[in-house]
Amino acid sequence: MTLNRRTALGLAALAAASRPAAALTPVSRQNAAADPVERIRLWPDAAPGGERVSVTPQVIERSTDPSFHDRFARHTTDPILTVVRPERPNGASLLLIPGGGYKWAVVDKEGLDCARVFAAAGITCFVLRYRLPGDGWSAGPDAPLQDAQRALRLVRTGATANGLDPARVAVLGASAGGHLAGMLTARADATYAAVDAADAASHRPDLGILLYPVATMADPHVHAGSRLELLGPAPTAEAVERYSLERMDWSGRPPTFVLHAMDDPAVPVENSLQLLATLRAAGAPCEAHLFQEGGHGFGVRLIAGKPAAAWPALALAWAARHGFAG
Numbered sequence: 001m002t003l004n005r006r007t008a009l010g011l012a013a014l015a016a017a018s019r020p021a022a023a024l025t026p027v028s029r030q031n032a033a034a035d036p037v038e039r040i041r042l043w044p045d046a047a048p049g050g051e052r053v054s055v056t057p058q059v060i061e062r063s064t065d066p067s068f069h070d071r072f073a074r075h076t077t078d079p080i081l082t083v084v085r086p087e088r089p090n091g092a093s094l095l096l097i098p099g100g101g102y103k104w105a106v107v108d109k110e111g112l113d114c115a116r117v118f119a120a121a122g123i124t125c126f127v128l129r130y131r132l133p134g135d136g137w138s139a140g141p142d143a144p145l146q147d148a149q150r151a152l153r154l155v156r157t158g159a160t161a162n163g164l165d166p167a168r169v170a171v172l173g174a175s176a177g178g179h180l181a182g183m184l185t186a187r188a189d190a191t192y193a194a195v196d197a198a199d200a201a202s203h204r205p206d207l208g209i210l211l212y213p214v215a216t217m218a219d220p221h222v223h224a225g226s227r228l229e230l231l232g233p234a235p236t237a238e239a240v241e242r243y244s245l246e247r248m249d250w251s252g253r254p255p256t257f258v259l260h261a262m263d264d265p266a267v268p269v270e271n272s273l274q275l276l277a278t279l280r281a282a283g284a285p286c287e288a289h290l291f292q293e294g295g296h297g298f299g300v301r302l303i304a305g306k307p308a309a310a311w312p313a314l315a316l317a318w319a320a321r322h323g324f325a326g
Helices: 005-018 029-033 107-119 140-157 175-186 222-233 236-244 268-284 307-321
Strands: 039-041 058-061 069-075 080-085 093-095 125-129 171-172 205-210 256-261 288-290
Touching: 069 093, 069 222, 080 107, 080 140, 093 140, 093 222, 107 125, 107 171, 107 307, 125 140, 125 236, 140 171, 140 175, 171 175, 175 205, 175 222, 205 307, 222 236, 256 268, 288 307
Parallel strands: 093 125, 093 171, 171 205, 205 256, 256 288
Antiparallel strands: 039 080, 058 069, 080 125
C-alpha cells in the first residue's frame, strides 16, 4: 500500500475511531486540580462597545466533588482564550465555544474537559470565554459573535508562529455555544471594526462541530432561555430570521458535524434536524449523529457508559476524512 496523504488520513480516522472512550476522555482528579495557565486576551485594549457596561465578572464553581470542576463565567468583560496544548501537536487547531444559554459561559464541561480530549488526539485547543448579550454591550446580540470572530482570527494568525497550520482551524460549539459557532461559520459579515493586523485574517473556520446546538430562534422548537438572553422578551420577526441558523445561507460553507440526543429536554432535537435540512439543501458538506439517549449538556464526562460517549471518536474520524487531523 502506498502511504500518501489520503491513506494517512484514512489511517488516522481508523485510529481515532478505534480508541476506547476512556482513552479519549482524560478528565481526572489531577486535571481538575491543575488548570491550564496559558491565556490570551482577545482585545489589545478594552472590548468594543463597553461604554454602558457596569457588570462585575464572576466565575462560579458548581461542583462539590473535588475530582472535577464545573464552573461557569458570568458578566465577562475581558474575553480570553485558554490554551490546552497537546504533547504531540498534529498542526490542527480547535476553537471551543461552550454553552450556557447566553446567560453565562461554561468553563469546564464543554470547555476544558472537551479540550483535553481533543488535545490527547494531537489538536491544539483554545477555549473561548466570551461576552454575553445582556450585559449592556453596544453590539447587543452580536457581542458574543465579535468575540468568536476575533478569537478565530487570533488562532489563525498565530498558527504559523506556533508550528500550526492556519488552514486547519476548526470550531466546536455546544448548546448556545453551538449557535455561536454556527453564526461564526455561516455569517460572512465582520461584526466589529479592525483593531490590528490580525483582523485582516478570515474569521471563518475550516470545519464546524456542533453539539446539541441551539439553532432556531423561532417557535415551537426554540430554546426560550437562549432567545430571551440573545434577542430580548419580544424579538421582531426580522431578528428571529437573522439569528436562526436554519434560515441562514450555508452555500459554500465549510463541512459541519452535528450531534444531538433525541431525548434532549432543553434543546429539542428538531434544532439539529432543521439545520441539517438547510445544510443539505445548500449543498454544504455535513454529517449528523443522533443518539436515542443522552439528554442535554453532557460534554464528555456526563455521557460515560452511554452510546453517545463515542462522539469524540466519531468527530475525530470525520475531521480526519476532511484533512483536519493526522
